[in-house]
Amino acid sequence: MTPAELSAALFALVAPIVARRRGENDGPEFAESDVTLERPKNREHGDWATNVALKLAKPLGTNPRELATEIAEAASSLPGVASAEIAGPGFINFRLDAAAAGQLAKTIVEAGDAYGHGHLYDGITINLEFVSANPTGPIHMGGVRWAAVGDSLARILQAEGGLVTREYYFNDHGSQIDRFARSLLASYLGEPTPEDGYGGAYIADIAKQVVSDYDGDLAALSRDEQQEVFRSIGVNLMFEEIKQKLHSFGVDFDVFFHEDSLHTSGAVDKAIEQLRAQGHVFEQDGATWLRTTEFGDDRDRVIIRSNGEPAYMSGDIGYYQNKRERGFEQNIIMLGADHHGYVGRMMAMAAAFGDQPGVNLQILIGQMVNLLKDGQPVRMSKRAGNIVTLDDLVDAVGVDAGRYSLVRSSSDTPLDLDLDLLAKRSNDNPVYYVQYAHARTQSVARNAAAAGVDRSEFAPELLTHETESALLGALQEFPRVVAQAAELRQPHRVARYVEEIAGLYHRWYDSCRVIPLGEAPVEPIHRTRLWLNDATGQVIRNGLGLLGVSAPEKM
Structure with missing residues (x-):
């Protein structure tokens, strides 16, 4: 008997009790x-518990334990229910008979x-x-964390029926792109990196590729013209590399949206005019302002x-309106x-x-990641020069361990990853522990x-052994865990569950x-136990799949 089946049976049983006790009252x-x-x-108290009697007692003007007793007596006769017992002020604990509990495996x-x-x-x-991430350098660990968490969340939302579009906002407008182009040009000219520019070996690599890809004589151009060449070609090269690295990490996007298009298409002006027509835009000190204080902001x-x-x-503003015009009911942004x-x-x-804030627009904030090796922080990338990147993580522990380790903790807390631990093939390594369990289910089946x-x-x-009861009880929880992970936007719940x-x-x-x-x-x-073995393998496989992590058949 599944939780949904038990819940439906209880509703059918309790509804007439409520109707009778309500009588002529509202x-x-x-x-x-x-x-x-x-x-x-405490699993010794039963398989499931409900507080329905506590919920209904006050509105019905009755004692909760008295109501719970009536419900429990009636529920004891439900097929698959071995017992229904009262606990505390009016909770009801249910024990399922072995056949009803074991049916879950099939x-x-x-x-x-x-x-x-x-x-x-x-x-x-x-x-x-x-x-x-801005296309001005390799993805740093904060972005890598969002890659793993975001893709896992997308999978979980899709598992709950959501029509999910994975979108990457391509920041190709503004001062950071100017600094990137100047850095590439300086590398080409043999000049020092600009004071506000980007360093690292990747700048020289991309500059060389720009020279190779440019169909013309760079030396014949003015400095401004050269910088524009490095901007247009260099940004595309950097962004293509970012996309390729993410793909190798198991993360692909449905839409790459260019920030610059918002300004060139008139989308920004259109959005501002809509807000102006609604009375939320005003002019002051020669500037145009949005009156956000009317909606809880600390200043306009x-x-x-x-x-x-x-x-x-x-x-x-332009980007949000664009998303709403494209028909998205919920817009989740990870920052x-x-x-x-x-x-x-x-x-x-x-x-x-x-x-509606929190519904049409939802914002998740993620904290930074620190890599540790030999107990000491990994300070910098060989290629990027001043940051730790996606390549550094994958090179150290692989895609599966990298993704799993980034997802298994709540993303709103800082995270320290021990690379030595994640490289181990032992039960101390969480991803190995879970993958080994799956591989064991496949070995048993073979x-x-x-x-x-x-x-x-x-x-x-x-299926009456205590370990079977415990395993069946936990397997039954998987749909609830997935739904909760989706609703709370917390993929780590799935990871912790498969570890359990x-x-x-x-x-x-x-x-x-x-x-x-x-x-x-x-x-x-x-x-019969083979059914339970295979059911366990299926749940672990499904859980790892929601996290974008493989479920090996042999290890």
Whole structure:
């Protein structure tokens, strides 16, 4: 019996009790969503618990334990429920009989890749913008973290039915691109790196490639013309490298949106005029301002400077309106820790358009990542010169360990990654621990086939060992974990969950045999346990898939 099945059965049972106790009064409306199930903290208390009696007692004017007793007595007769017991002020703890609990193994195997998927965001269009690093150098570790977290979040939202578009905001407008072009030109001319420019071996590499790709005589051009050549070709080269590195990391985007297009297409002017028509734009001191204080910001914001140049926020305005015009109901933006101050003004901007902050616009802030080797911080990249990059991480531990390690902790906390630990092939390494559990499920399946154990029989009532009960109970949680990870925008919940499954599986493996000993015959318990083994492998595989991490069959 799944949680959804138990919840539906309880609703059908409790609804007439509520109706009878409500009588002629305007009592509480009762919906199936009011019946919530949770795992008891102590598994000895049962498989599931509900507080429905506590929720309904006060509106119905009755004692919660009295109401809980009536519900529990009726629930005890539900198919698959072994017992329903009252706890505390009115909680009800349910124990499922072994057959009802064990049936989950077959349900998972038959659902396959779809197990764990839900309908939380069915049909909702979601724009997920992440990484969006300036094309002025290799991606640093903050951007790498967002690459892993963002792609995992996209997969999780899609698993809940969301129509997700992965988008990269290509910052090709502004002073940073000018500094990049000047740095490339200085390298070509043999001059020192400009004081505000970019250093590192990659600048020389790209400068050489620009010279090779340019179809003409660079030496015959003026300095300004040379700089424009390095800007146009160099930015494209850098951006193509970024895309290639991300692809190698398992991260691909549906849309690469060019910031410069907002200004050249008139999108910025259009958005400002819409806000002006709504009464939120005003002129002061020769500049154009957005009155964001009306929507909770700490001060109003300049959007066109007094010299006529657009302020940085003007691009944000044009970009947000563009996303809404493209039909995205939810727009999620992932920003680095240094952008924390942008949240208030961005939410105010969304409200000025008449949208709902936190719904139409959502902003996630990620913290920085530090790499450690031999207990000491890894300070810089050989190629970038002053930052640690995606290549540094992948070269040290590989794609799987890199992605998993970046996703398994909440992204709003700083993260220290021990490269020595992540390179180990031992249970101390979290990704190895989980992948090894999956590989073990596949090894058991292969050995079972060789020993004549197949899934031709399923007797779930035989799955009574305590390690089986614990494993089944945790496997049942996967759909809830995925839904919660999607709703809270926290992929790390999936990672921590598969680690829990791996631990429970290893303990079950040590206690329960799928293959008979010696010449002993194959019995129903062996075939049934093969279902549980394969169900566990499926859940681990599905969980790792949501994180963009492989599930090897052999290790």
